[in-house]
Amino acid sequence: MLAKMRLKELFLLIVILEIAVMVFCVYFLQASIAQKDKLTDAQKQRFSMNQTADELRQSSDDLTRFARLYVVTSNHVYKDNYFRVLDIRNGVAPRPKNYQSVYWDYFEPRRTQLHPDEEPISLQEIMRALPFTQSELDKLSAAHENSDELVNIEVEAFAAMQGRYRGPEGVFSVQGEPDQQLAIDMMHSEEYLLAKQNIMQPIDEFTLMLNERTYGMIQQFEKASKQSQYFFLVFLVLFITINIFTIYILHKRVIRVIVKLTDDIKKNKSDRLNVKHLEACYEDELGDMVHEYNSMGDTIDDRNSALMDVNEKLTNQQAMIDEYIIFSETDLDGTIIYTSQAFCEAAGYEKEELIGQNHRKIRHEDTPLSLYDEMWATITKNKTWRGELKNVTKDGGFFWVDAIMNPIFNKDGEKVGYRSIRADVTDKKRVEELSIKDKLTGLYNRLKLDEVFSYEIRQAERYSMPFSVVMLDIDHFKAVNDTYGHQSGDLTLKIFAEILLDNIRSTDTVGRWGGEEFLILCPKTTSEEAMLLAEKLRKKIESHSFGLTGKITASFGVSSYMVTDAEENMTARADKALYKAKASGRNAVVFLDS
Incomplete structure (x- = not known):
C-alpha cells in the first residue's frame, strides 16, 4: 500500500503521526514540569511556614535575652530593644528587611544599614497569609498567646527594677524601693522557665504536624512527576522510530531515485542538443518530474536559439555601455577590476592604467576625503550612494560626475564588489561655480x-x-x-x-x-x-x-x-x-x- 502512495500523501501521513506523537510528548513533558513546579512550591511553602514558626520562637528568645540583660545590667538599651521586639512582632513598629536572620546580633548603625526598615506587619498577619491548616495555625496561635503571657512576668520584673509593685487590684500602683535582685530572681524562676516551655511545646508539635503533612504532598508530586516522565520517554521513543522510518522511505523513494535520475542526466550532458528521454521508477511526484524533464528536452532547441538571440543583444548593449557610459566595477576592497571606454576617455587614462587602482587615483583635491568616507560607509552597508564628485584627469584637468554606486551580489546572494555609473555634469557644475x-x-x-x-x-x-x-x-x-x-x-x-x-x-x-x-x-x-x-x-x-x-x-x-x-x-x-x-x-x- 505504501509503495503505491504518492510522496505527498505518504509524507502527509508521516507528518500527522509525528505531530500527534509530539503533542503527547509536549503534554507529558509539561505535566512533568508542572508537578516539579508544585513540588518546588510545596517546599517553598514548607520553608516559609517553618521560618514563621522559627521567628515566633526567636522573638520569644530575644525577649528573654533582652529582659534578662536589662535586669542584670540596668542598661535601658536592652529594655528599649525588648519593647522594639514586641512592637515589631505585633506590627506596631516597621519590620526590618530579612528580620528572621541575625538582626539583633548587630549594633547600631550597622544593624539598620544591613536591615533597613520596611512596612510594619504583625507576625499573626504573616501567619494568616500562609497556607497553614487550622490545627497548625492553632498550635502557632497557642505559642503566640503563651509568649504574650510570658511578657507579663518580664514586665513585672521591669517594674521591680523601678520600685513599682502590683497592688490588690493587680495594677503596678504600689511604689517602693527598686529591687534588682527580685527582678533577676523572677527572670530565672521555675515559673518563668515553665512559661517558656509552654511557648516551645506548641511550636515543637507544629513542626511535627507540618513535616508530616508536607512530606505526604511532596511524595505525591514526585510520584506524578515520575509517571509523566515515563510516558514522555515512551512517546519520545515512538517519535524517534517514526523518524527512522521516514529516513528509510526517503532513501528508498527519493534519494535512490534521484541518484538514478542524476546518473541518467549526466549521460545526456555530453549532447545538450539531443537529450534522451529518462525512465520513471515510480508513478509519483518524481515520476512527474521525469515526464516534465522529457518534455523539456523536446523544446531545448528552441530555447537555445532564443538564448543565442539574447546573448547577441546583450553583447550589443555591452558595447554601447562601454562606449557611452562612464561605468566601473571594483572588488570588495575598492580596487578597480573593470572600466568602460567612456570612463577612460573622461579620465584620460588607458584601461590598463586604471585596472588594479583605487578610485582615489582620480580624486580631485577639492573633493573632501570625508565625502569618500561617507560613500564607503554607505555602500559597505549594502545601500546605494548617490552624489557629485570632482575628478582629476591624467593631464591635470578635471571633470564633474553625478555618480550612483551600489553593491554587486552573485547568484548566491553574496556581495562580491561594487558598481558605479556616472554621468558627466562638468558644464552644469561650471554654471553652479559662478553662483557660489x-x-x-x-x-x-x-x-x-x-x-x-x-x-x-x-x-x-x-x-x-x-x-x-x-x-x-x-x-x-x-x-x-x-x-x-x-x-x-x-x-x-x-x-x-x-x-x-x-x-x-x-x-x-x-x-x-x-x-x-x-x-x-x-x-x-x-x-x-x-x-x-x-x-x-x-x-x-x-x-x-x-x-x-x-x-x-x-x-x-x-x-x-x-x-x-x-x-x-x-x-x-x-x-x-x-x-x-x-x-x-x-x-x-x-x-x-x-
Missing part, C-alpha cells in the same frame, strides 16, 4: 558657506567628530579704503584671500562671510588644532606685504562644535571671540566655548 563664488576674491560666498556649514554640522553630530570654525576680520580695513582708495582695498582683499587659500588644509573650506570678514570651516578639527591654524594664518598675514597698502593685521575668533549645536550658535561664539580679539588690541586669536 565671490566675484572679487574667488572664495566661496555666503550661500555656499551655509551649505557646507550645514553638512559639516550633520557629520559632526552623526559620527561624533570634532568640528571647529575660524572667523577673521581685517583690522582697520576702512582706513585702507579711506587712505589708498577702493581699488587698493579690493587688491588687498584678493591677496588676503590667496594667503588663506594657500595656508589652509585641503579638507578646510574658506569663504567670504561679508565685507572684510571671512569664515573657515575646519572638519575633524579640535579647538586646539583650530587655534594653531588661526595663529599660523595670523603670522602669515602679519608678515606679508600688501603692496601699496603695506602691512596689515587680522583678528581671529575660534569656536568648536558642542552637542546639539546649530550653525548660529557656533558663529555667534566665533563672532563674540572675534569681538574680544579686537577689544584686546587686535592682531590676536581668541577661543570661546560658551
Whole structure:
C-alpha cells in the first residue's frame, strides 16, 4: 500500500503521526514540569511556614535575652530593644528587611544599614497569609498567646527594677524601693522557665504536624512527576522510530531515485542538443518530474536559439555601455577590476592604467576625503550612494560626475564588489561655480558657506567628530579704503584671500562671510588644532606685504562644535571671540566655548 502512495500523501501521513506523537510528548513533558513546579512550591511553602514558626520562637528568645540583660545590667538599651521586639512582632513598629536572620546580633548603625526598615506587619498577619491548616495555625496561635503571657512576668520584673509593685487590684500602683535582685530572681524562676516551655511545646508539635503533612504532598508530586516522565520517554521513543522510518522511505523513494535520475542526466550532458528521454521508477511526484524533464528536452532547441538571440543583444548593449557610459566595477576592497571606454576617455587614462587602482587615483583635491568616507560607509552597508564628485584627469584637468554606486551580489546572494555609473555634469557644475563664488576674491560666498556649514554640522553630530570654525576680520580695513582708495582695498582683499587659500588644509573650506570678514570651516578639527591654524594664518598675514597698502593685521575668533549645536550658535561664539580679539588690541586669536 505504501509503495503505491504518492510522496505527498505518504509524507502527509508521516507528518500527522509525528505531530500527534509530539503533542503527547509536549503534554507529558509539561505535566512533568508542572508537578516539579508544585513540588518546588510545596517546599517553598514548607520553608516559609517553618521560618514563621522559627521567628515566633526567636522573638520569644530575644525577649528573654533582652529582659534578662536589662535586669542584670540596668542598661535601658536592652529594655528599649525588648519593647522594639514586641512592637515589631505585633506590627506596631516597621519590620526590618530579612528580620528572621541575625538582626539583633548587630549594633547600631550597622544593624539598620544591613536591615533597613520596611512596612510594619504583625507576625499573626504573616501567619494568616500562609497556607497553614487550622490545627497548625492553632498550635502557632497557642505559642503566640503563651509568649504574650510570658511578657507579663518580664514586665513585672521591669517594674521591680523601678520600685513599682502590683497592688490588690493587680495594677503596678504600689511604689517602693527598686529591687534588682527580685527582678533577676523572677527572670530565672521555675515559673518563668515553665512559661517558656509552654511557648516551645506548641511550636515543637507544629513542626511535627507540618513535616508530616508536607512530606505526604511532596511524595505525591514526585510520584506524578515520575509517571509523566515515563510516558514522555515512551512517546519520545515512538517519535524517534517514526523518524527512522521516514529516513528509510526517503532513501528508498527519493534519494535512490534521484541518484538514478542524476546518473541518467549526466549521460545526456555530453549532447545538450539531443537529450534522451529518462525512465520513471515510480508513478509519483518524481515520476512527474521525469515526464516534465522529457518534455523539456523536446523544446531545448528552441530555447537555445532564443538564448543565442539574447546573448547577441546583450553583447550589443555591452558595447554601447562601454562606449557611452562612464561605468566601473571594483572588488570588495575598492580596487578597480573593470572600466568602460567612456570612463577612460573622461579620465584620460588607458584601461590598463586604471585596472588594479583605487578610485582615489582620480580624486580631485577639492573633493573632501570625508565625502569618500561617507560613500564607503554607505555602500559597505549594502545601500546605494548617490552624489557629485570632482575628478582629476591624467593631464591635470578635471571633470564633474553625478555618480550612483551600489553593491554587486552573485547568484548566491553574496556581495562580491561594487558598481558605479556616472554621468558627466562638468558644464552644469561650471554654471553652479559662478553662483557660489565671490566675484572679487574667488572664495566661496555666503550661500555656499551655509551649505557646507550645514553638512559639516550633520557629520559632526552623526559620527561624533570634532568640528571647529575660524572667523577673521581685517583690522582697520576702512582706513585702507579711506587712505589708498577702493581699488587698493579690493587688491588687498584678493591677496588676503590667496594667503588663506594657500595656508589652509585641503579638507578646510574658506569663504567670504561679508565685507572684510571671512569664515573657515575646519572638519575633524579640535579647538586646539583650530587655534594653531588661526595663529599660523595670523603670522602669515602679519608678515606679508600688501603692496601699496603695506602691512596689515587680522583678528581671529575660534569656536568648536558642542552637542546639539546649530550653525548660529557656533558663529555667534566665533563672532563674540572675534569681538574680544579686537577689544584686546587686535592682531590676536581668541577661543570661546560658551
